[in-house]
Amino acid sequence: MQNRLFTFLVLMAGIFMRAQDCPAPVFPANGATNVPLDATIDWESVDGVPSYNITLGTTPGGDDILSTQFASGSSYVPPLGLPADTTIYVTITLFFFDKPNITCPSYSFTTEPLTTVPNCTQITNPLNNATDINPNTNISWSYVYAATGYNISLGTTPGGTDLLNNFDVGNTLTYNPTTDLPPETTIYVTVVPYNSLGTAMGCSYQQFTTRAESEIPDCTNIIYPLNGESNVPLSPNLEWFAVPDATGYIVTIGTSPTGTDILDGATFYTNSTPVVNFEPNKTFFITIVPFNDAGQAEGCTQTSFTTLLGCGPYLDFDTGEYVIINPDIDFPDSFSSCQNDGPLVISSTDIAEGFRWYQIDQFDDETLISSTSEVTITENGQYRYEAYNTISQNGNTIECPSSQIFEVVSSEMATIENIIAQPTVSSLRLSVIASGIGSYEYAIDNIDGPYSDSNVFNNVEPGSHTIYVRDKNGCGIAQKEFTQDLTVEGFPKFFTPNGDTINDYWQFIQPKGSEKVILQSIRIFDRYGKFLKEISQNSQGWDGNMAGRRLPSGEYWFLAIDNSNREIKGHFTLKR
Structure with a gap:
């Protein structure tokens, strides 16, 4: 069977x-x-x-x-x-x-029969009259029509044969001398094609000059990926053995044995390089050639490897676009459950073929708690959300996931404990004291904000205000009404400089029954903080004028400093 x-x-x-x-x-x-x-x-x-x-x-x-x-x-x-x-x-x-x-x-x-002897050929390497040639160079020439073989002579004089005399190399286009050529010497090369009808006639020599003796490096062997290796990652780190006398390495990678579409003779000066975005499930051919000042290593062999089935990114040759199978996810890294609101229900809005939710314990072990786009969470802690797509490649179905670890913490609406007001020259500075286990943000006079992480409000006009404290996790908004009259005891709330001799001057009045206050100075400002006048405690006071000009009715501010350098701030009204 x-x-x-x-x-x-x-x-x-x-x-x-x-x-x-x-x-x-x-x-x-x-x-x-x-x-x-x-x-x-x-x-x-x-x-x-x-x-x-x-x-x-x-x-x-x-x-x-x-x-x-x-x-x-x-x-x-x-x-x-x-x-x-x-x-x-x-x-x-x-x-x-x-x-x-x-x-x-x-x-x-x-094919057609032979009818004539071949013509002469031309040497292609080294070029005629070339200089600074490595003494261990190979000698190459062009194919000649109807040639079935070639004889080569080498000498140190024009047409000479002292190095090699009419040697038959057969039907090949290259010759590798068995020993290095003499260094710093002009070498004369004559190559004569032949076939069964005879040899080419009148072939002249070509010449080149060698440089001082030096050694080209040996070839290297690849460490990773090994030749023939499969399931290589799509972004591997290519590595090969370092060659001690190599200056660098020329690396060629293609999707066919003759291809250079991935790397075309790229030069590297270390024995490794990362390569990104290989296509999945494809064979790649790689050649690595060490080099130094003497030249490039010769005869280095090509190796190949095959990448694994993958989720991308890889190039779609039909569209020219890079393809990623993994779903795009947009998911926060934390959630809060409001106390006394029951279990937390989270729903994914990402587009994917499947979903999984895991609870992570203190030992980083995961427990699957849902396989749908929705999960119900009853306790705080660490969780992992996963969305995935699938792809079929060569009969195999693989998953391509994207995931996000997130925290679930408890939260609650804030309690506003206090609002502390500090007068400045022309306004108030409010500090909001709130308590609770949530994360809070603050706004003034508008429940819709704007909200700020700071619990301090500067340049607040005196009067009545509403403070709002919002839980960032959606557990509610606390609010509190607040009124601040900045008039300080001993400083009049208003004065009327109209010449009727009643309340025509604004001046500090020592409060009865209290400890005597001694002031070093009293400075007066307009509502924009512009300095207007400085008066002493023992003067008649301020008459509402500045440089002989009557100032308009409105709110004015003062800053007094007592003999202990304590600042006393407040505001008053000028009425006309």
């Missing part, structure tokens, strides 16, 4: 795999002949395919001409050209990151 089930699954997998269309060849066409040896192989692009592999061989599915290589887009240029007069089979593989690859049936074409 198990073998039958396995066979069935394999068949179904094969049917699924072939549900994806394979691309049709564009050039060369299937069955084409006399195809140029430097042909670019093109095929149709297939929707939904992130990348392609290509293999070339002399048999269907064979790789004796070209082993499996990643193609950039839907075309491939064989770097060494194609063999002449050969039937070549092309095998395209659809490469996927999140499901099995699909290998398409091979198709074939036949």
Whole structure:
């Protein structure tokens, strides 16, 4: 039974795999002949395919001409050209990151025969007449049409062969000298292509000059994520082994083996870097190349890793927007239950697929108390609110939560114990004394506020006022009427400077039956605090004039200082 089930699954997998269309060849066409040896192989692009592999061989599915290589887009240029007069089979593989690859049936074409010897080539690295070249450099050159191999000579004189004499490197475009080249020396390089009809004629040398001996750094190995690792977080900290003689590291990351869409040769001077906002459930390819003044490490291998299923943020390539699956929540960090009002009922207004409420005990253990958008709380303490959405990714359903820890405390309406008034030159300063277990704010003369956290009111006009104390947690507003007459004993409440000799002057009168008050000075101000007149206790008093000008009727203020430096403040009325 198990073998039958396995066979069935394999068949179904094969049917699924072939549900994806394979691309049709564009050039060369299937069955084409006399195809140029430097042909670019093109095929149709297939929707939904992130990348392609290509293999070339002399048999269907064979790789004796070209082993499996990643193609950039839907075309491939064989770097060494194609063999002449050969039937070549092309095998395209659809490469996927999140499901099995699909290998398409091979198709074939036949190349043209050789008719001539190849032309000469040009060295591409180092460039002709280049200076300051590392003595351990590789030497590279361009592909030449119809070449099947190359001979290379190296010398310290023009056309010389004292370092390497007509060495056959085969059908390759690079040569790595077995030993370092002489430092601070001009090196002459001659590369001669050949094929079965003969060698290129009249190829001239190119030259470059080496610098002083130095060592390029070795490659490094990645520490995290390891090659092939899966379930890597969406914002990992990439880390690799430090190379002692490296100045820095060139890091390239792409979503395909040839891609650079995440990091394109970024330079780092430490052996780690954080990377944010990787896409979930996707494979990434990373190459790290150490470098120093001598050059870059050579032959560093590429590694790959796959991220975990995630809630975001990640880039939606269809819209260009970053997607976050977690719900947005707007939730306070504290609630108050008013005493004697019964249980506290809290309802969430956030938009989410599901909700949970937890009570947190003194040991930070959590107990689930509700799985709806509403919770009833009967005691003070610490709680956690959680809202979540779900997402299905590759057959798995995961939750993406957002949460907020909050406190529940008791509160109550305030009791106004006292209102303390302190006269100033032209107004009152009121201090409100309130008691209760709540958190309170204060307003004067308007129940709707504005309210302030301060219990002090400055520049208050004398007279009747209403003080309001509001519980910030909604447990009520206390209020109290208050009247303050600022007239101080011994100082008249008014005077009438009209020339009738009755009450024409305002002056302090020693109260009868009380301890004698000795004043150092008496200063008079208008209602705006402007100083008008200073009189002494023994003078006739103030006649309501200033610099010979009669002042209008209204409220005036005084500030008296006694012989103990105590301030006595108040106000009086001038009537005409």
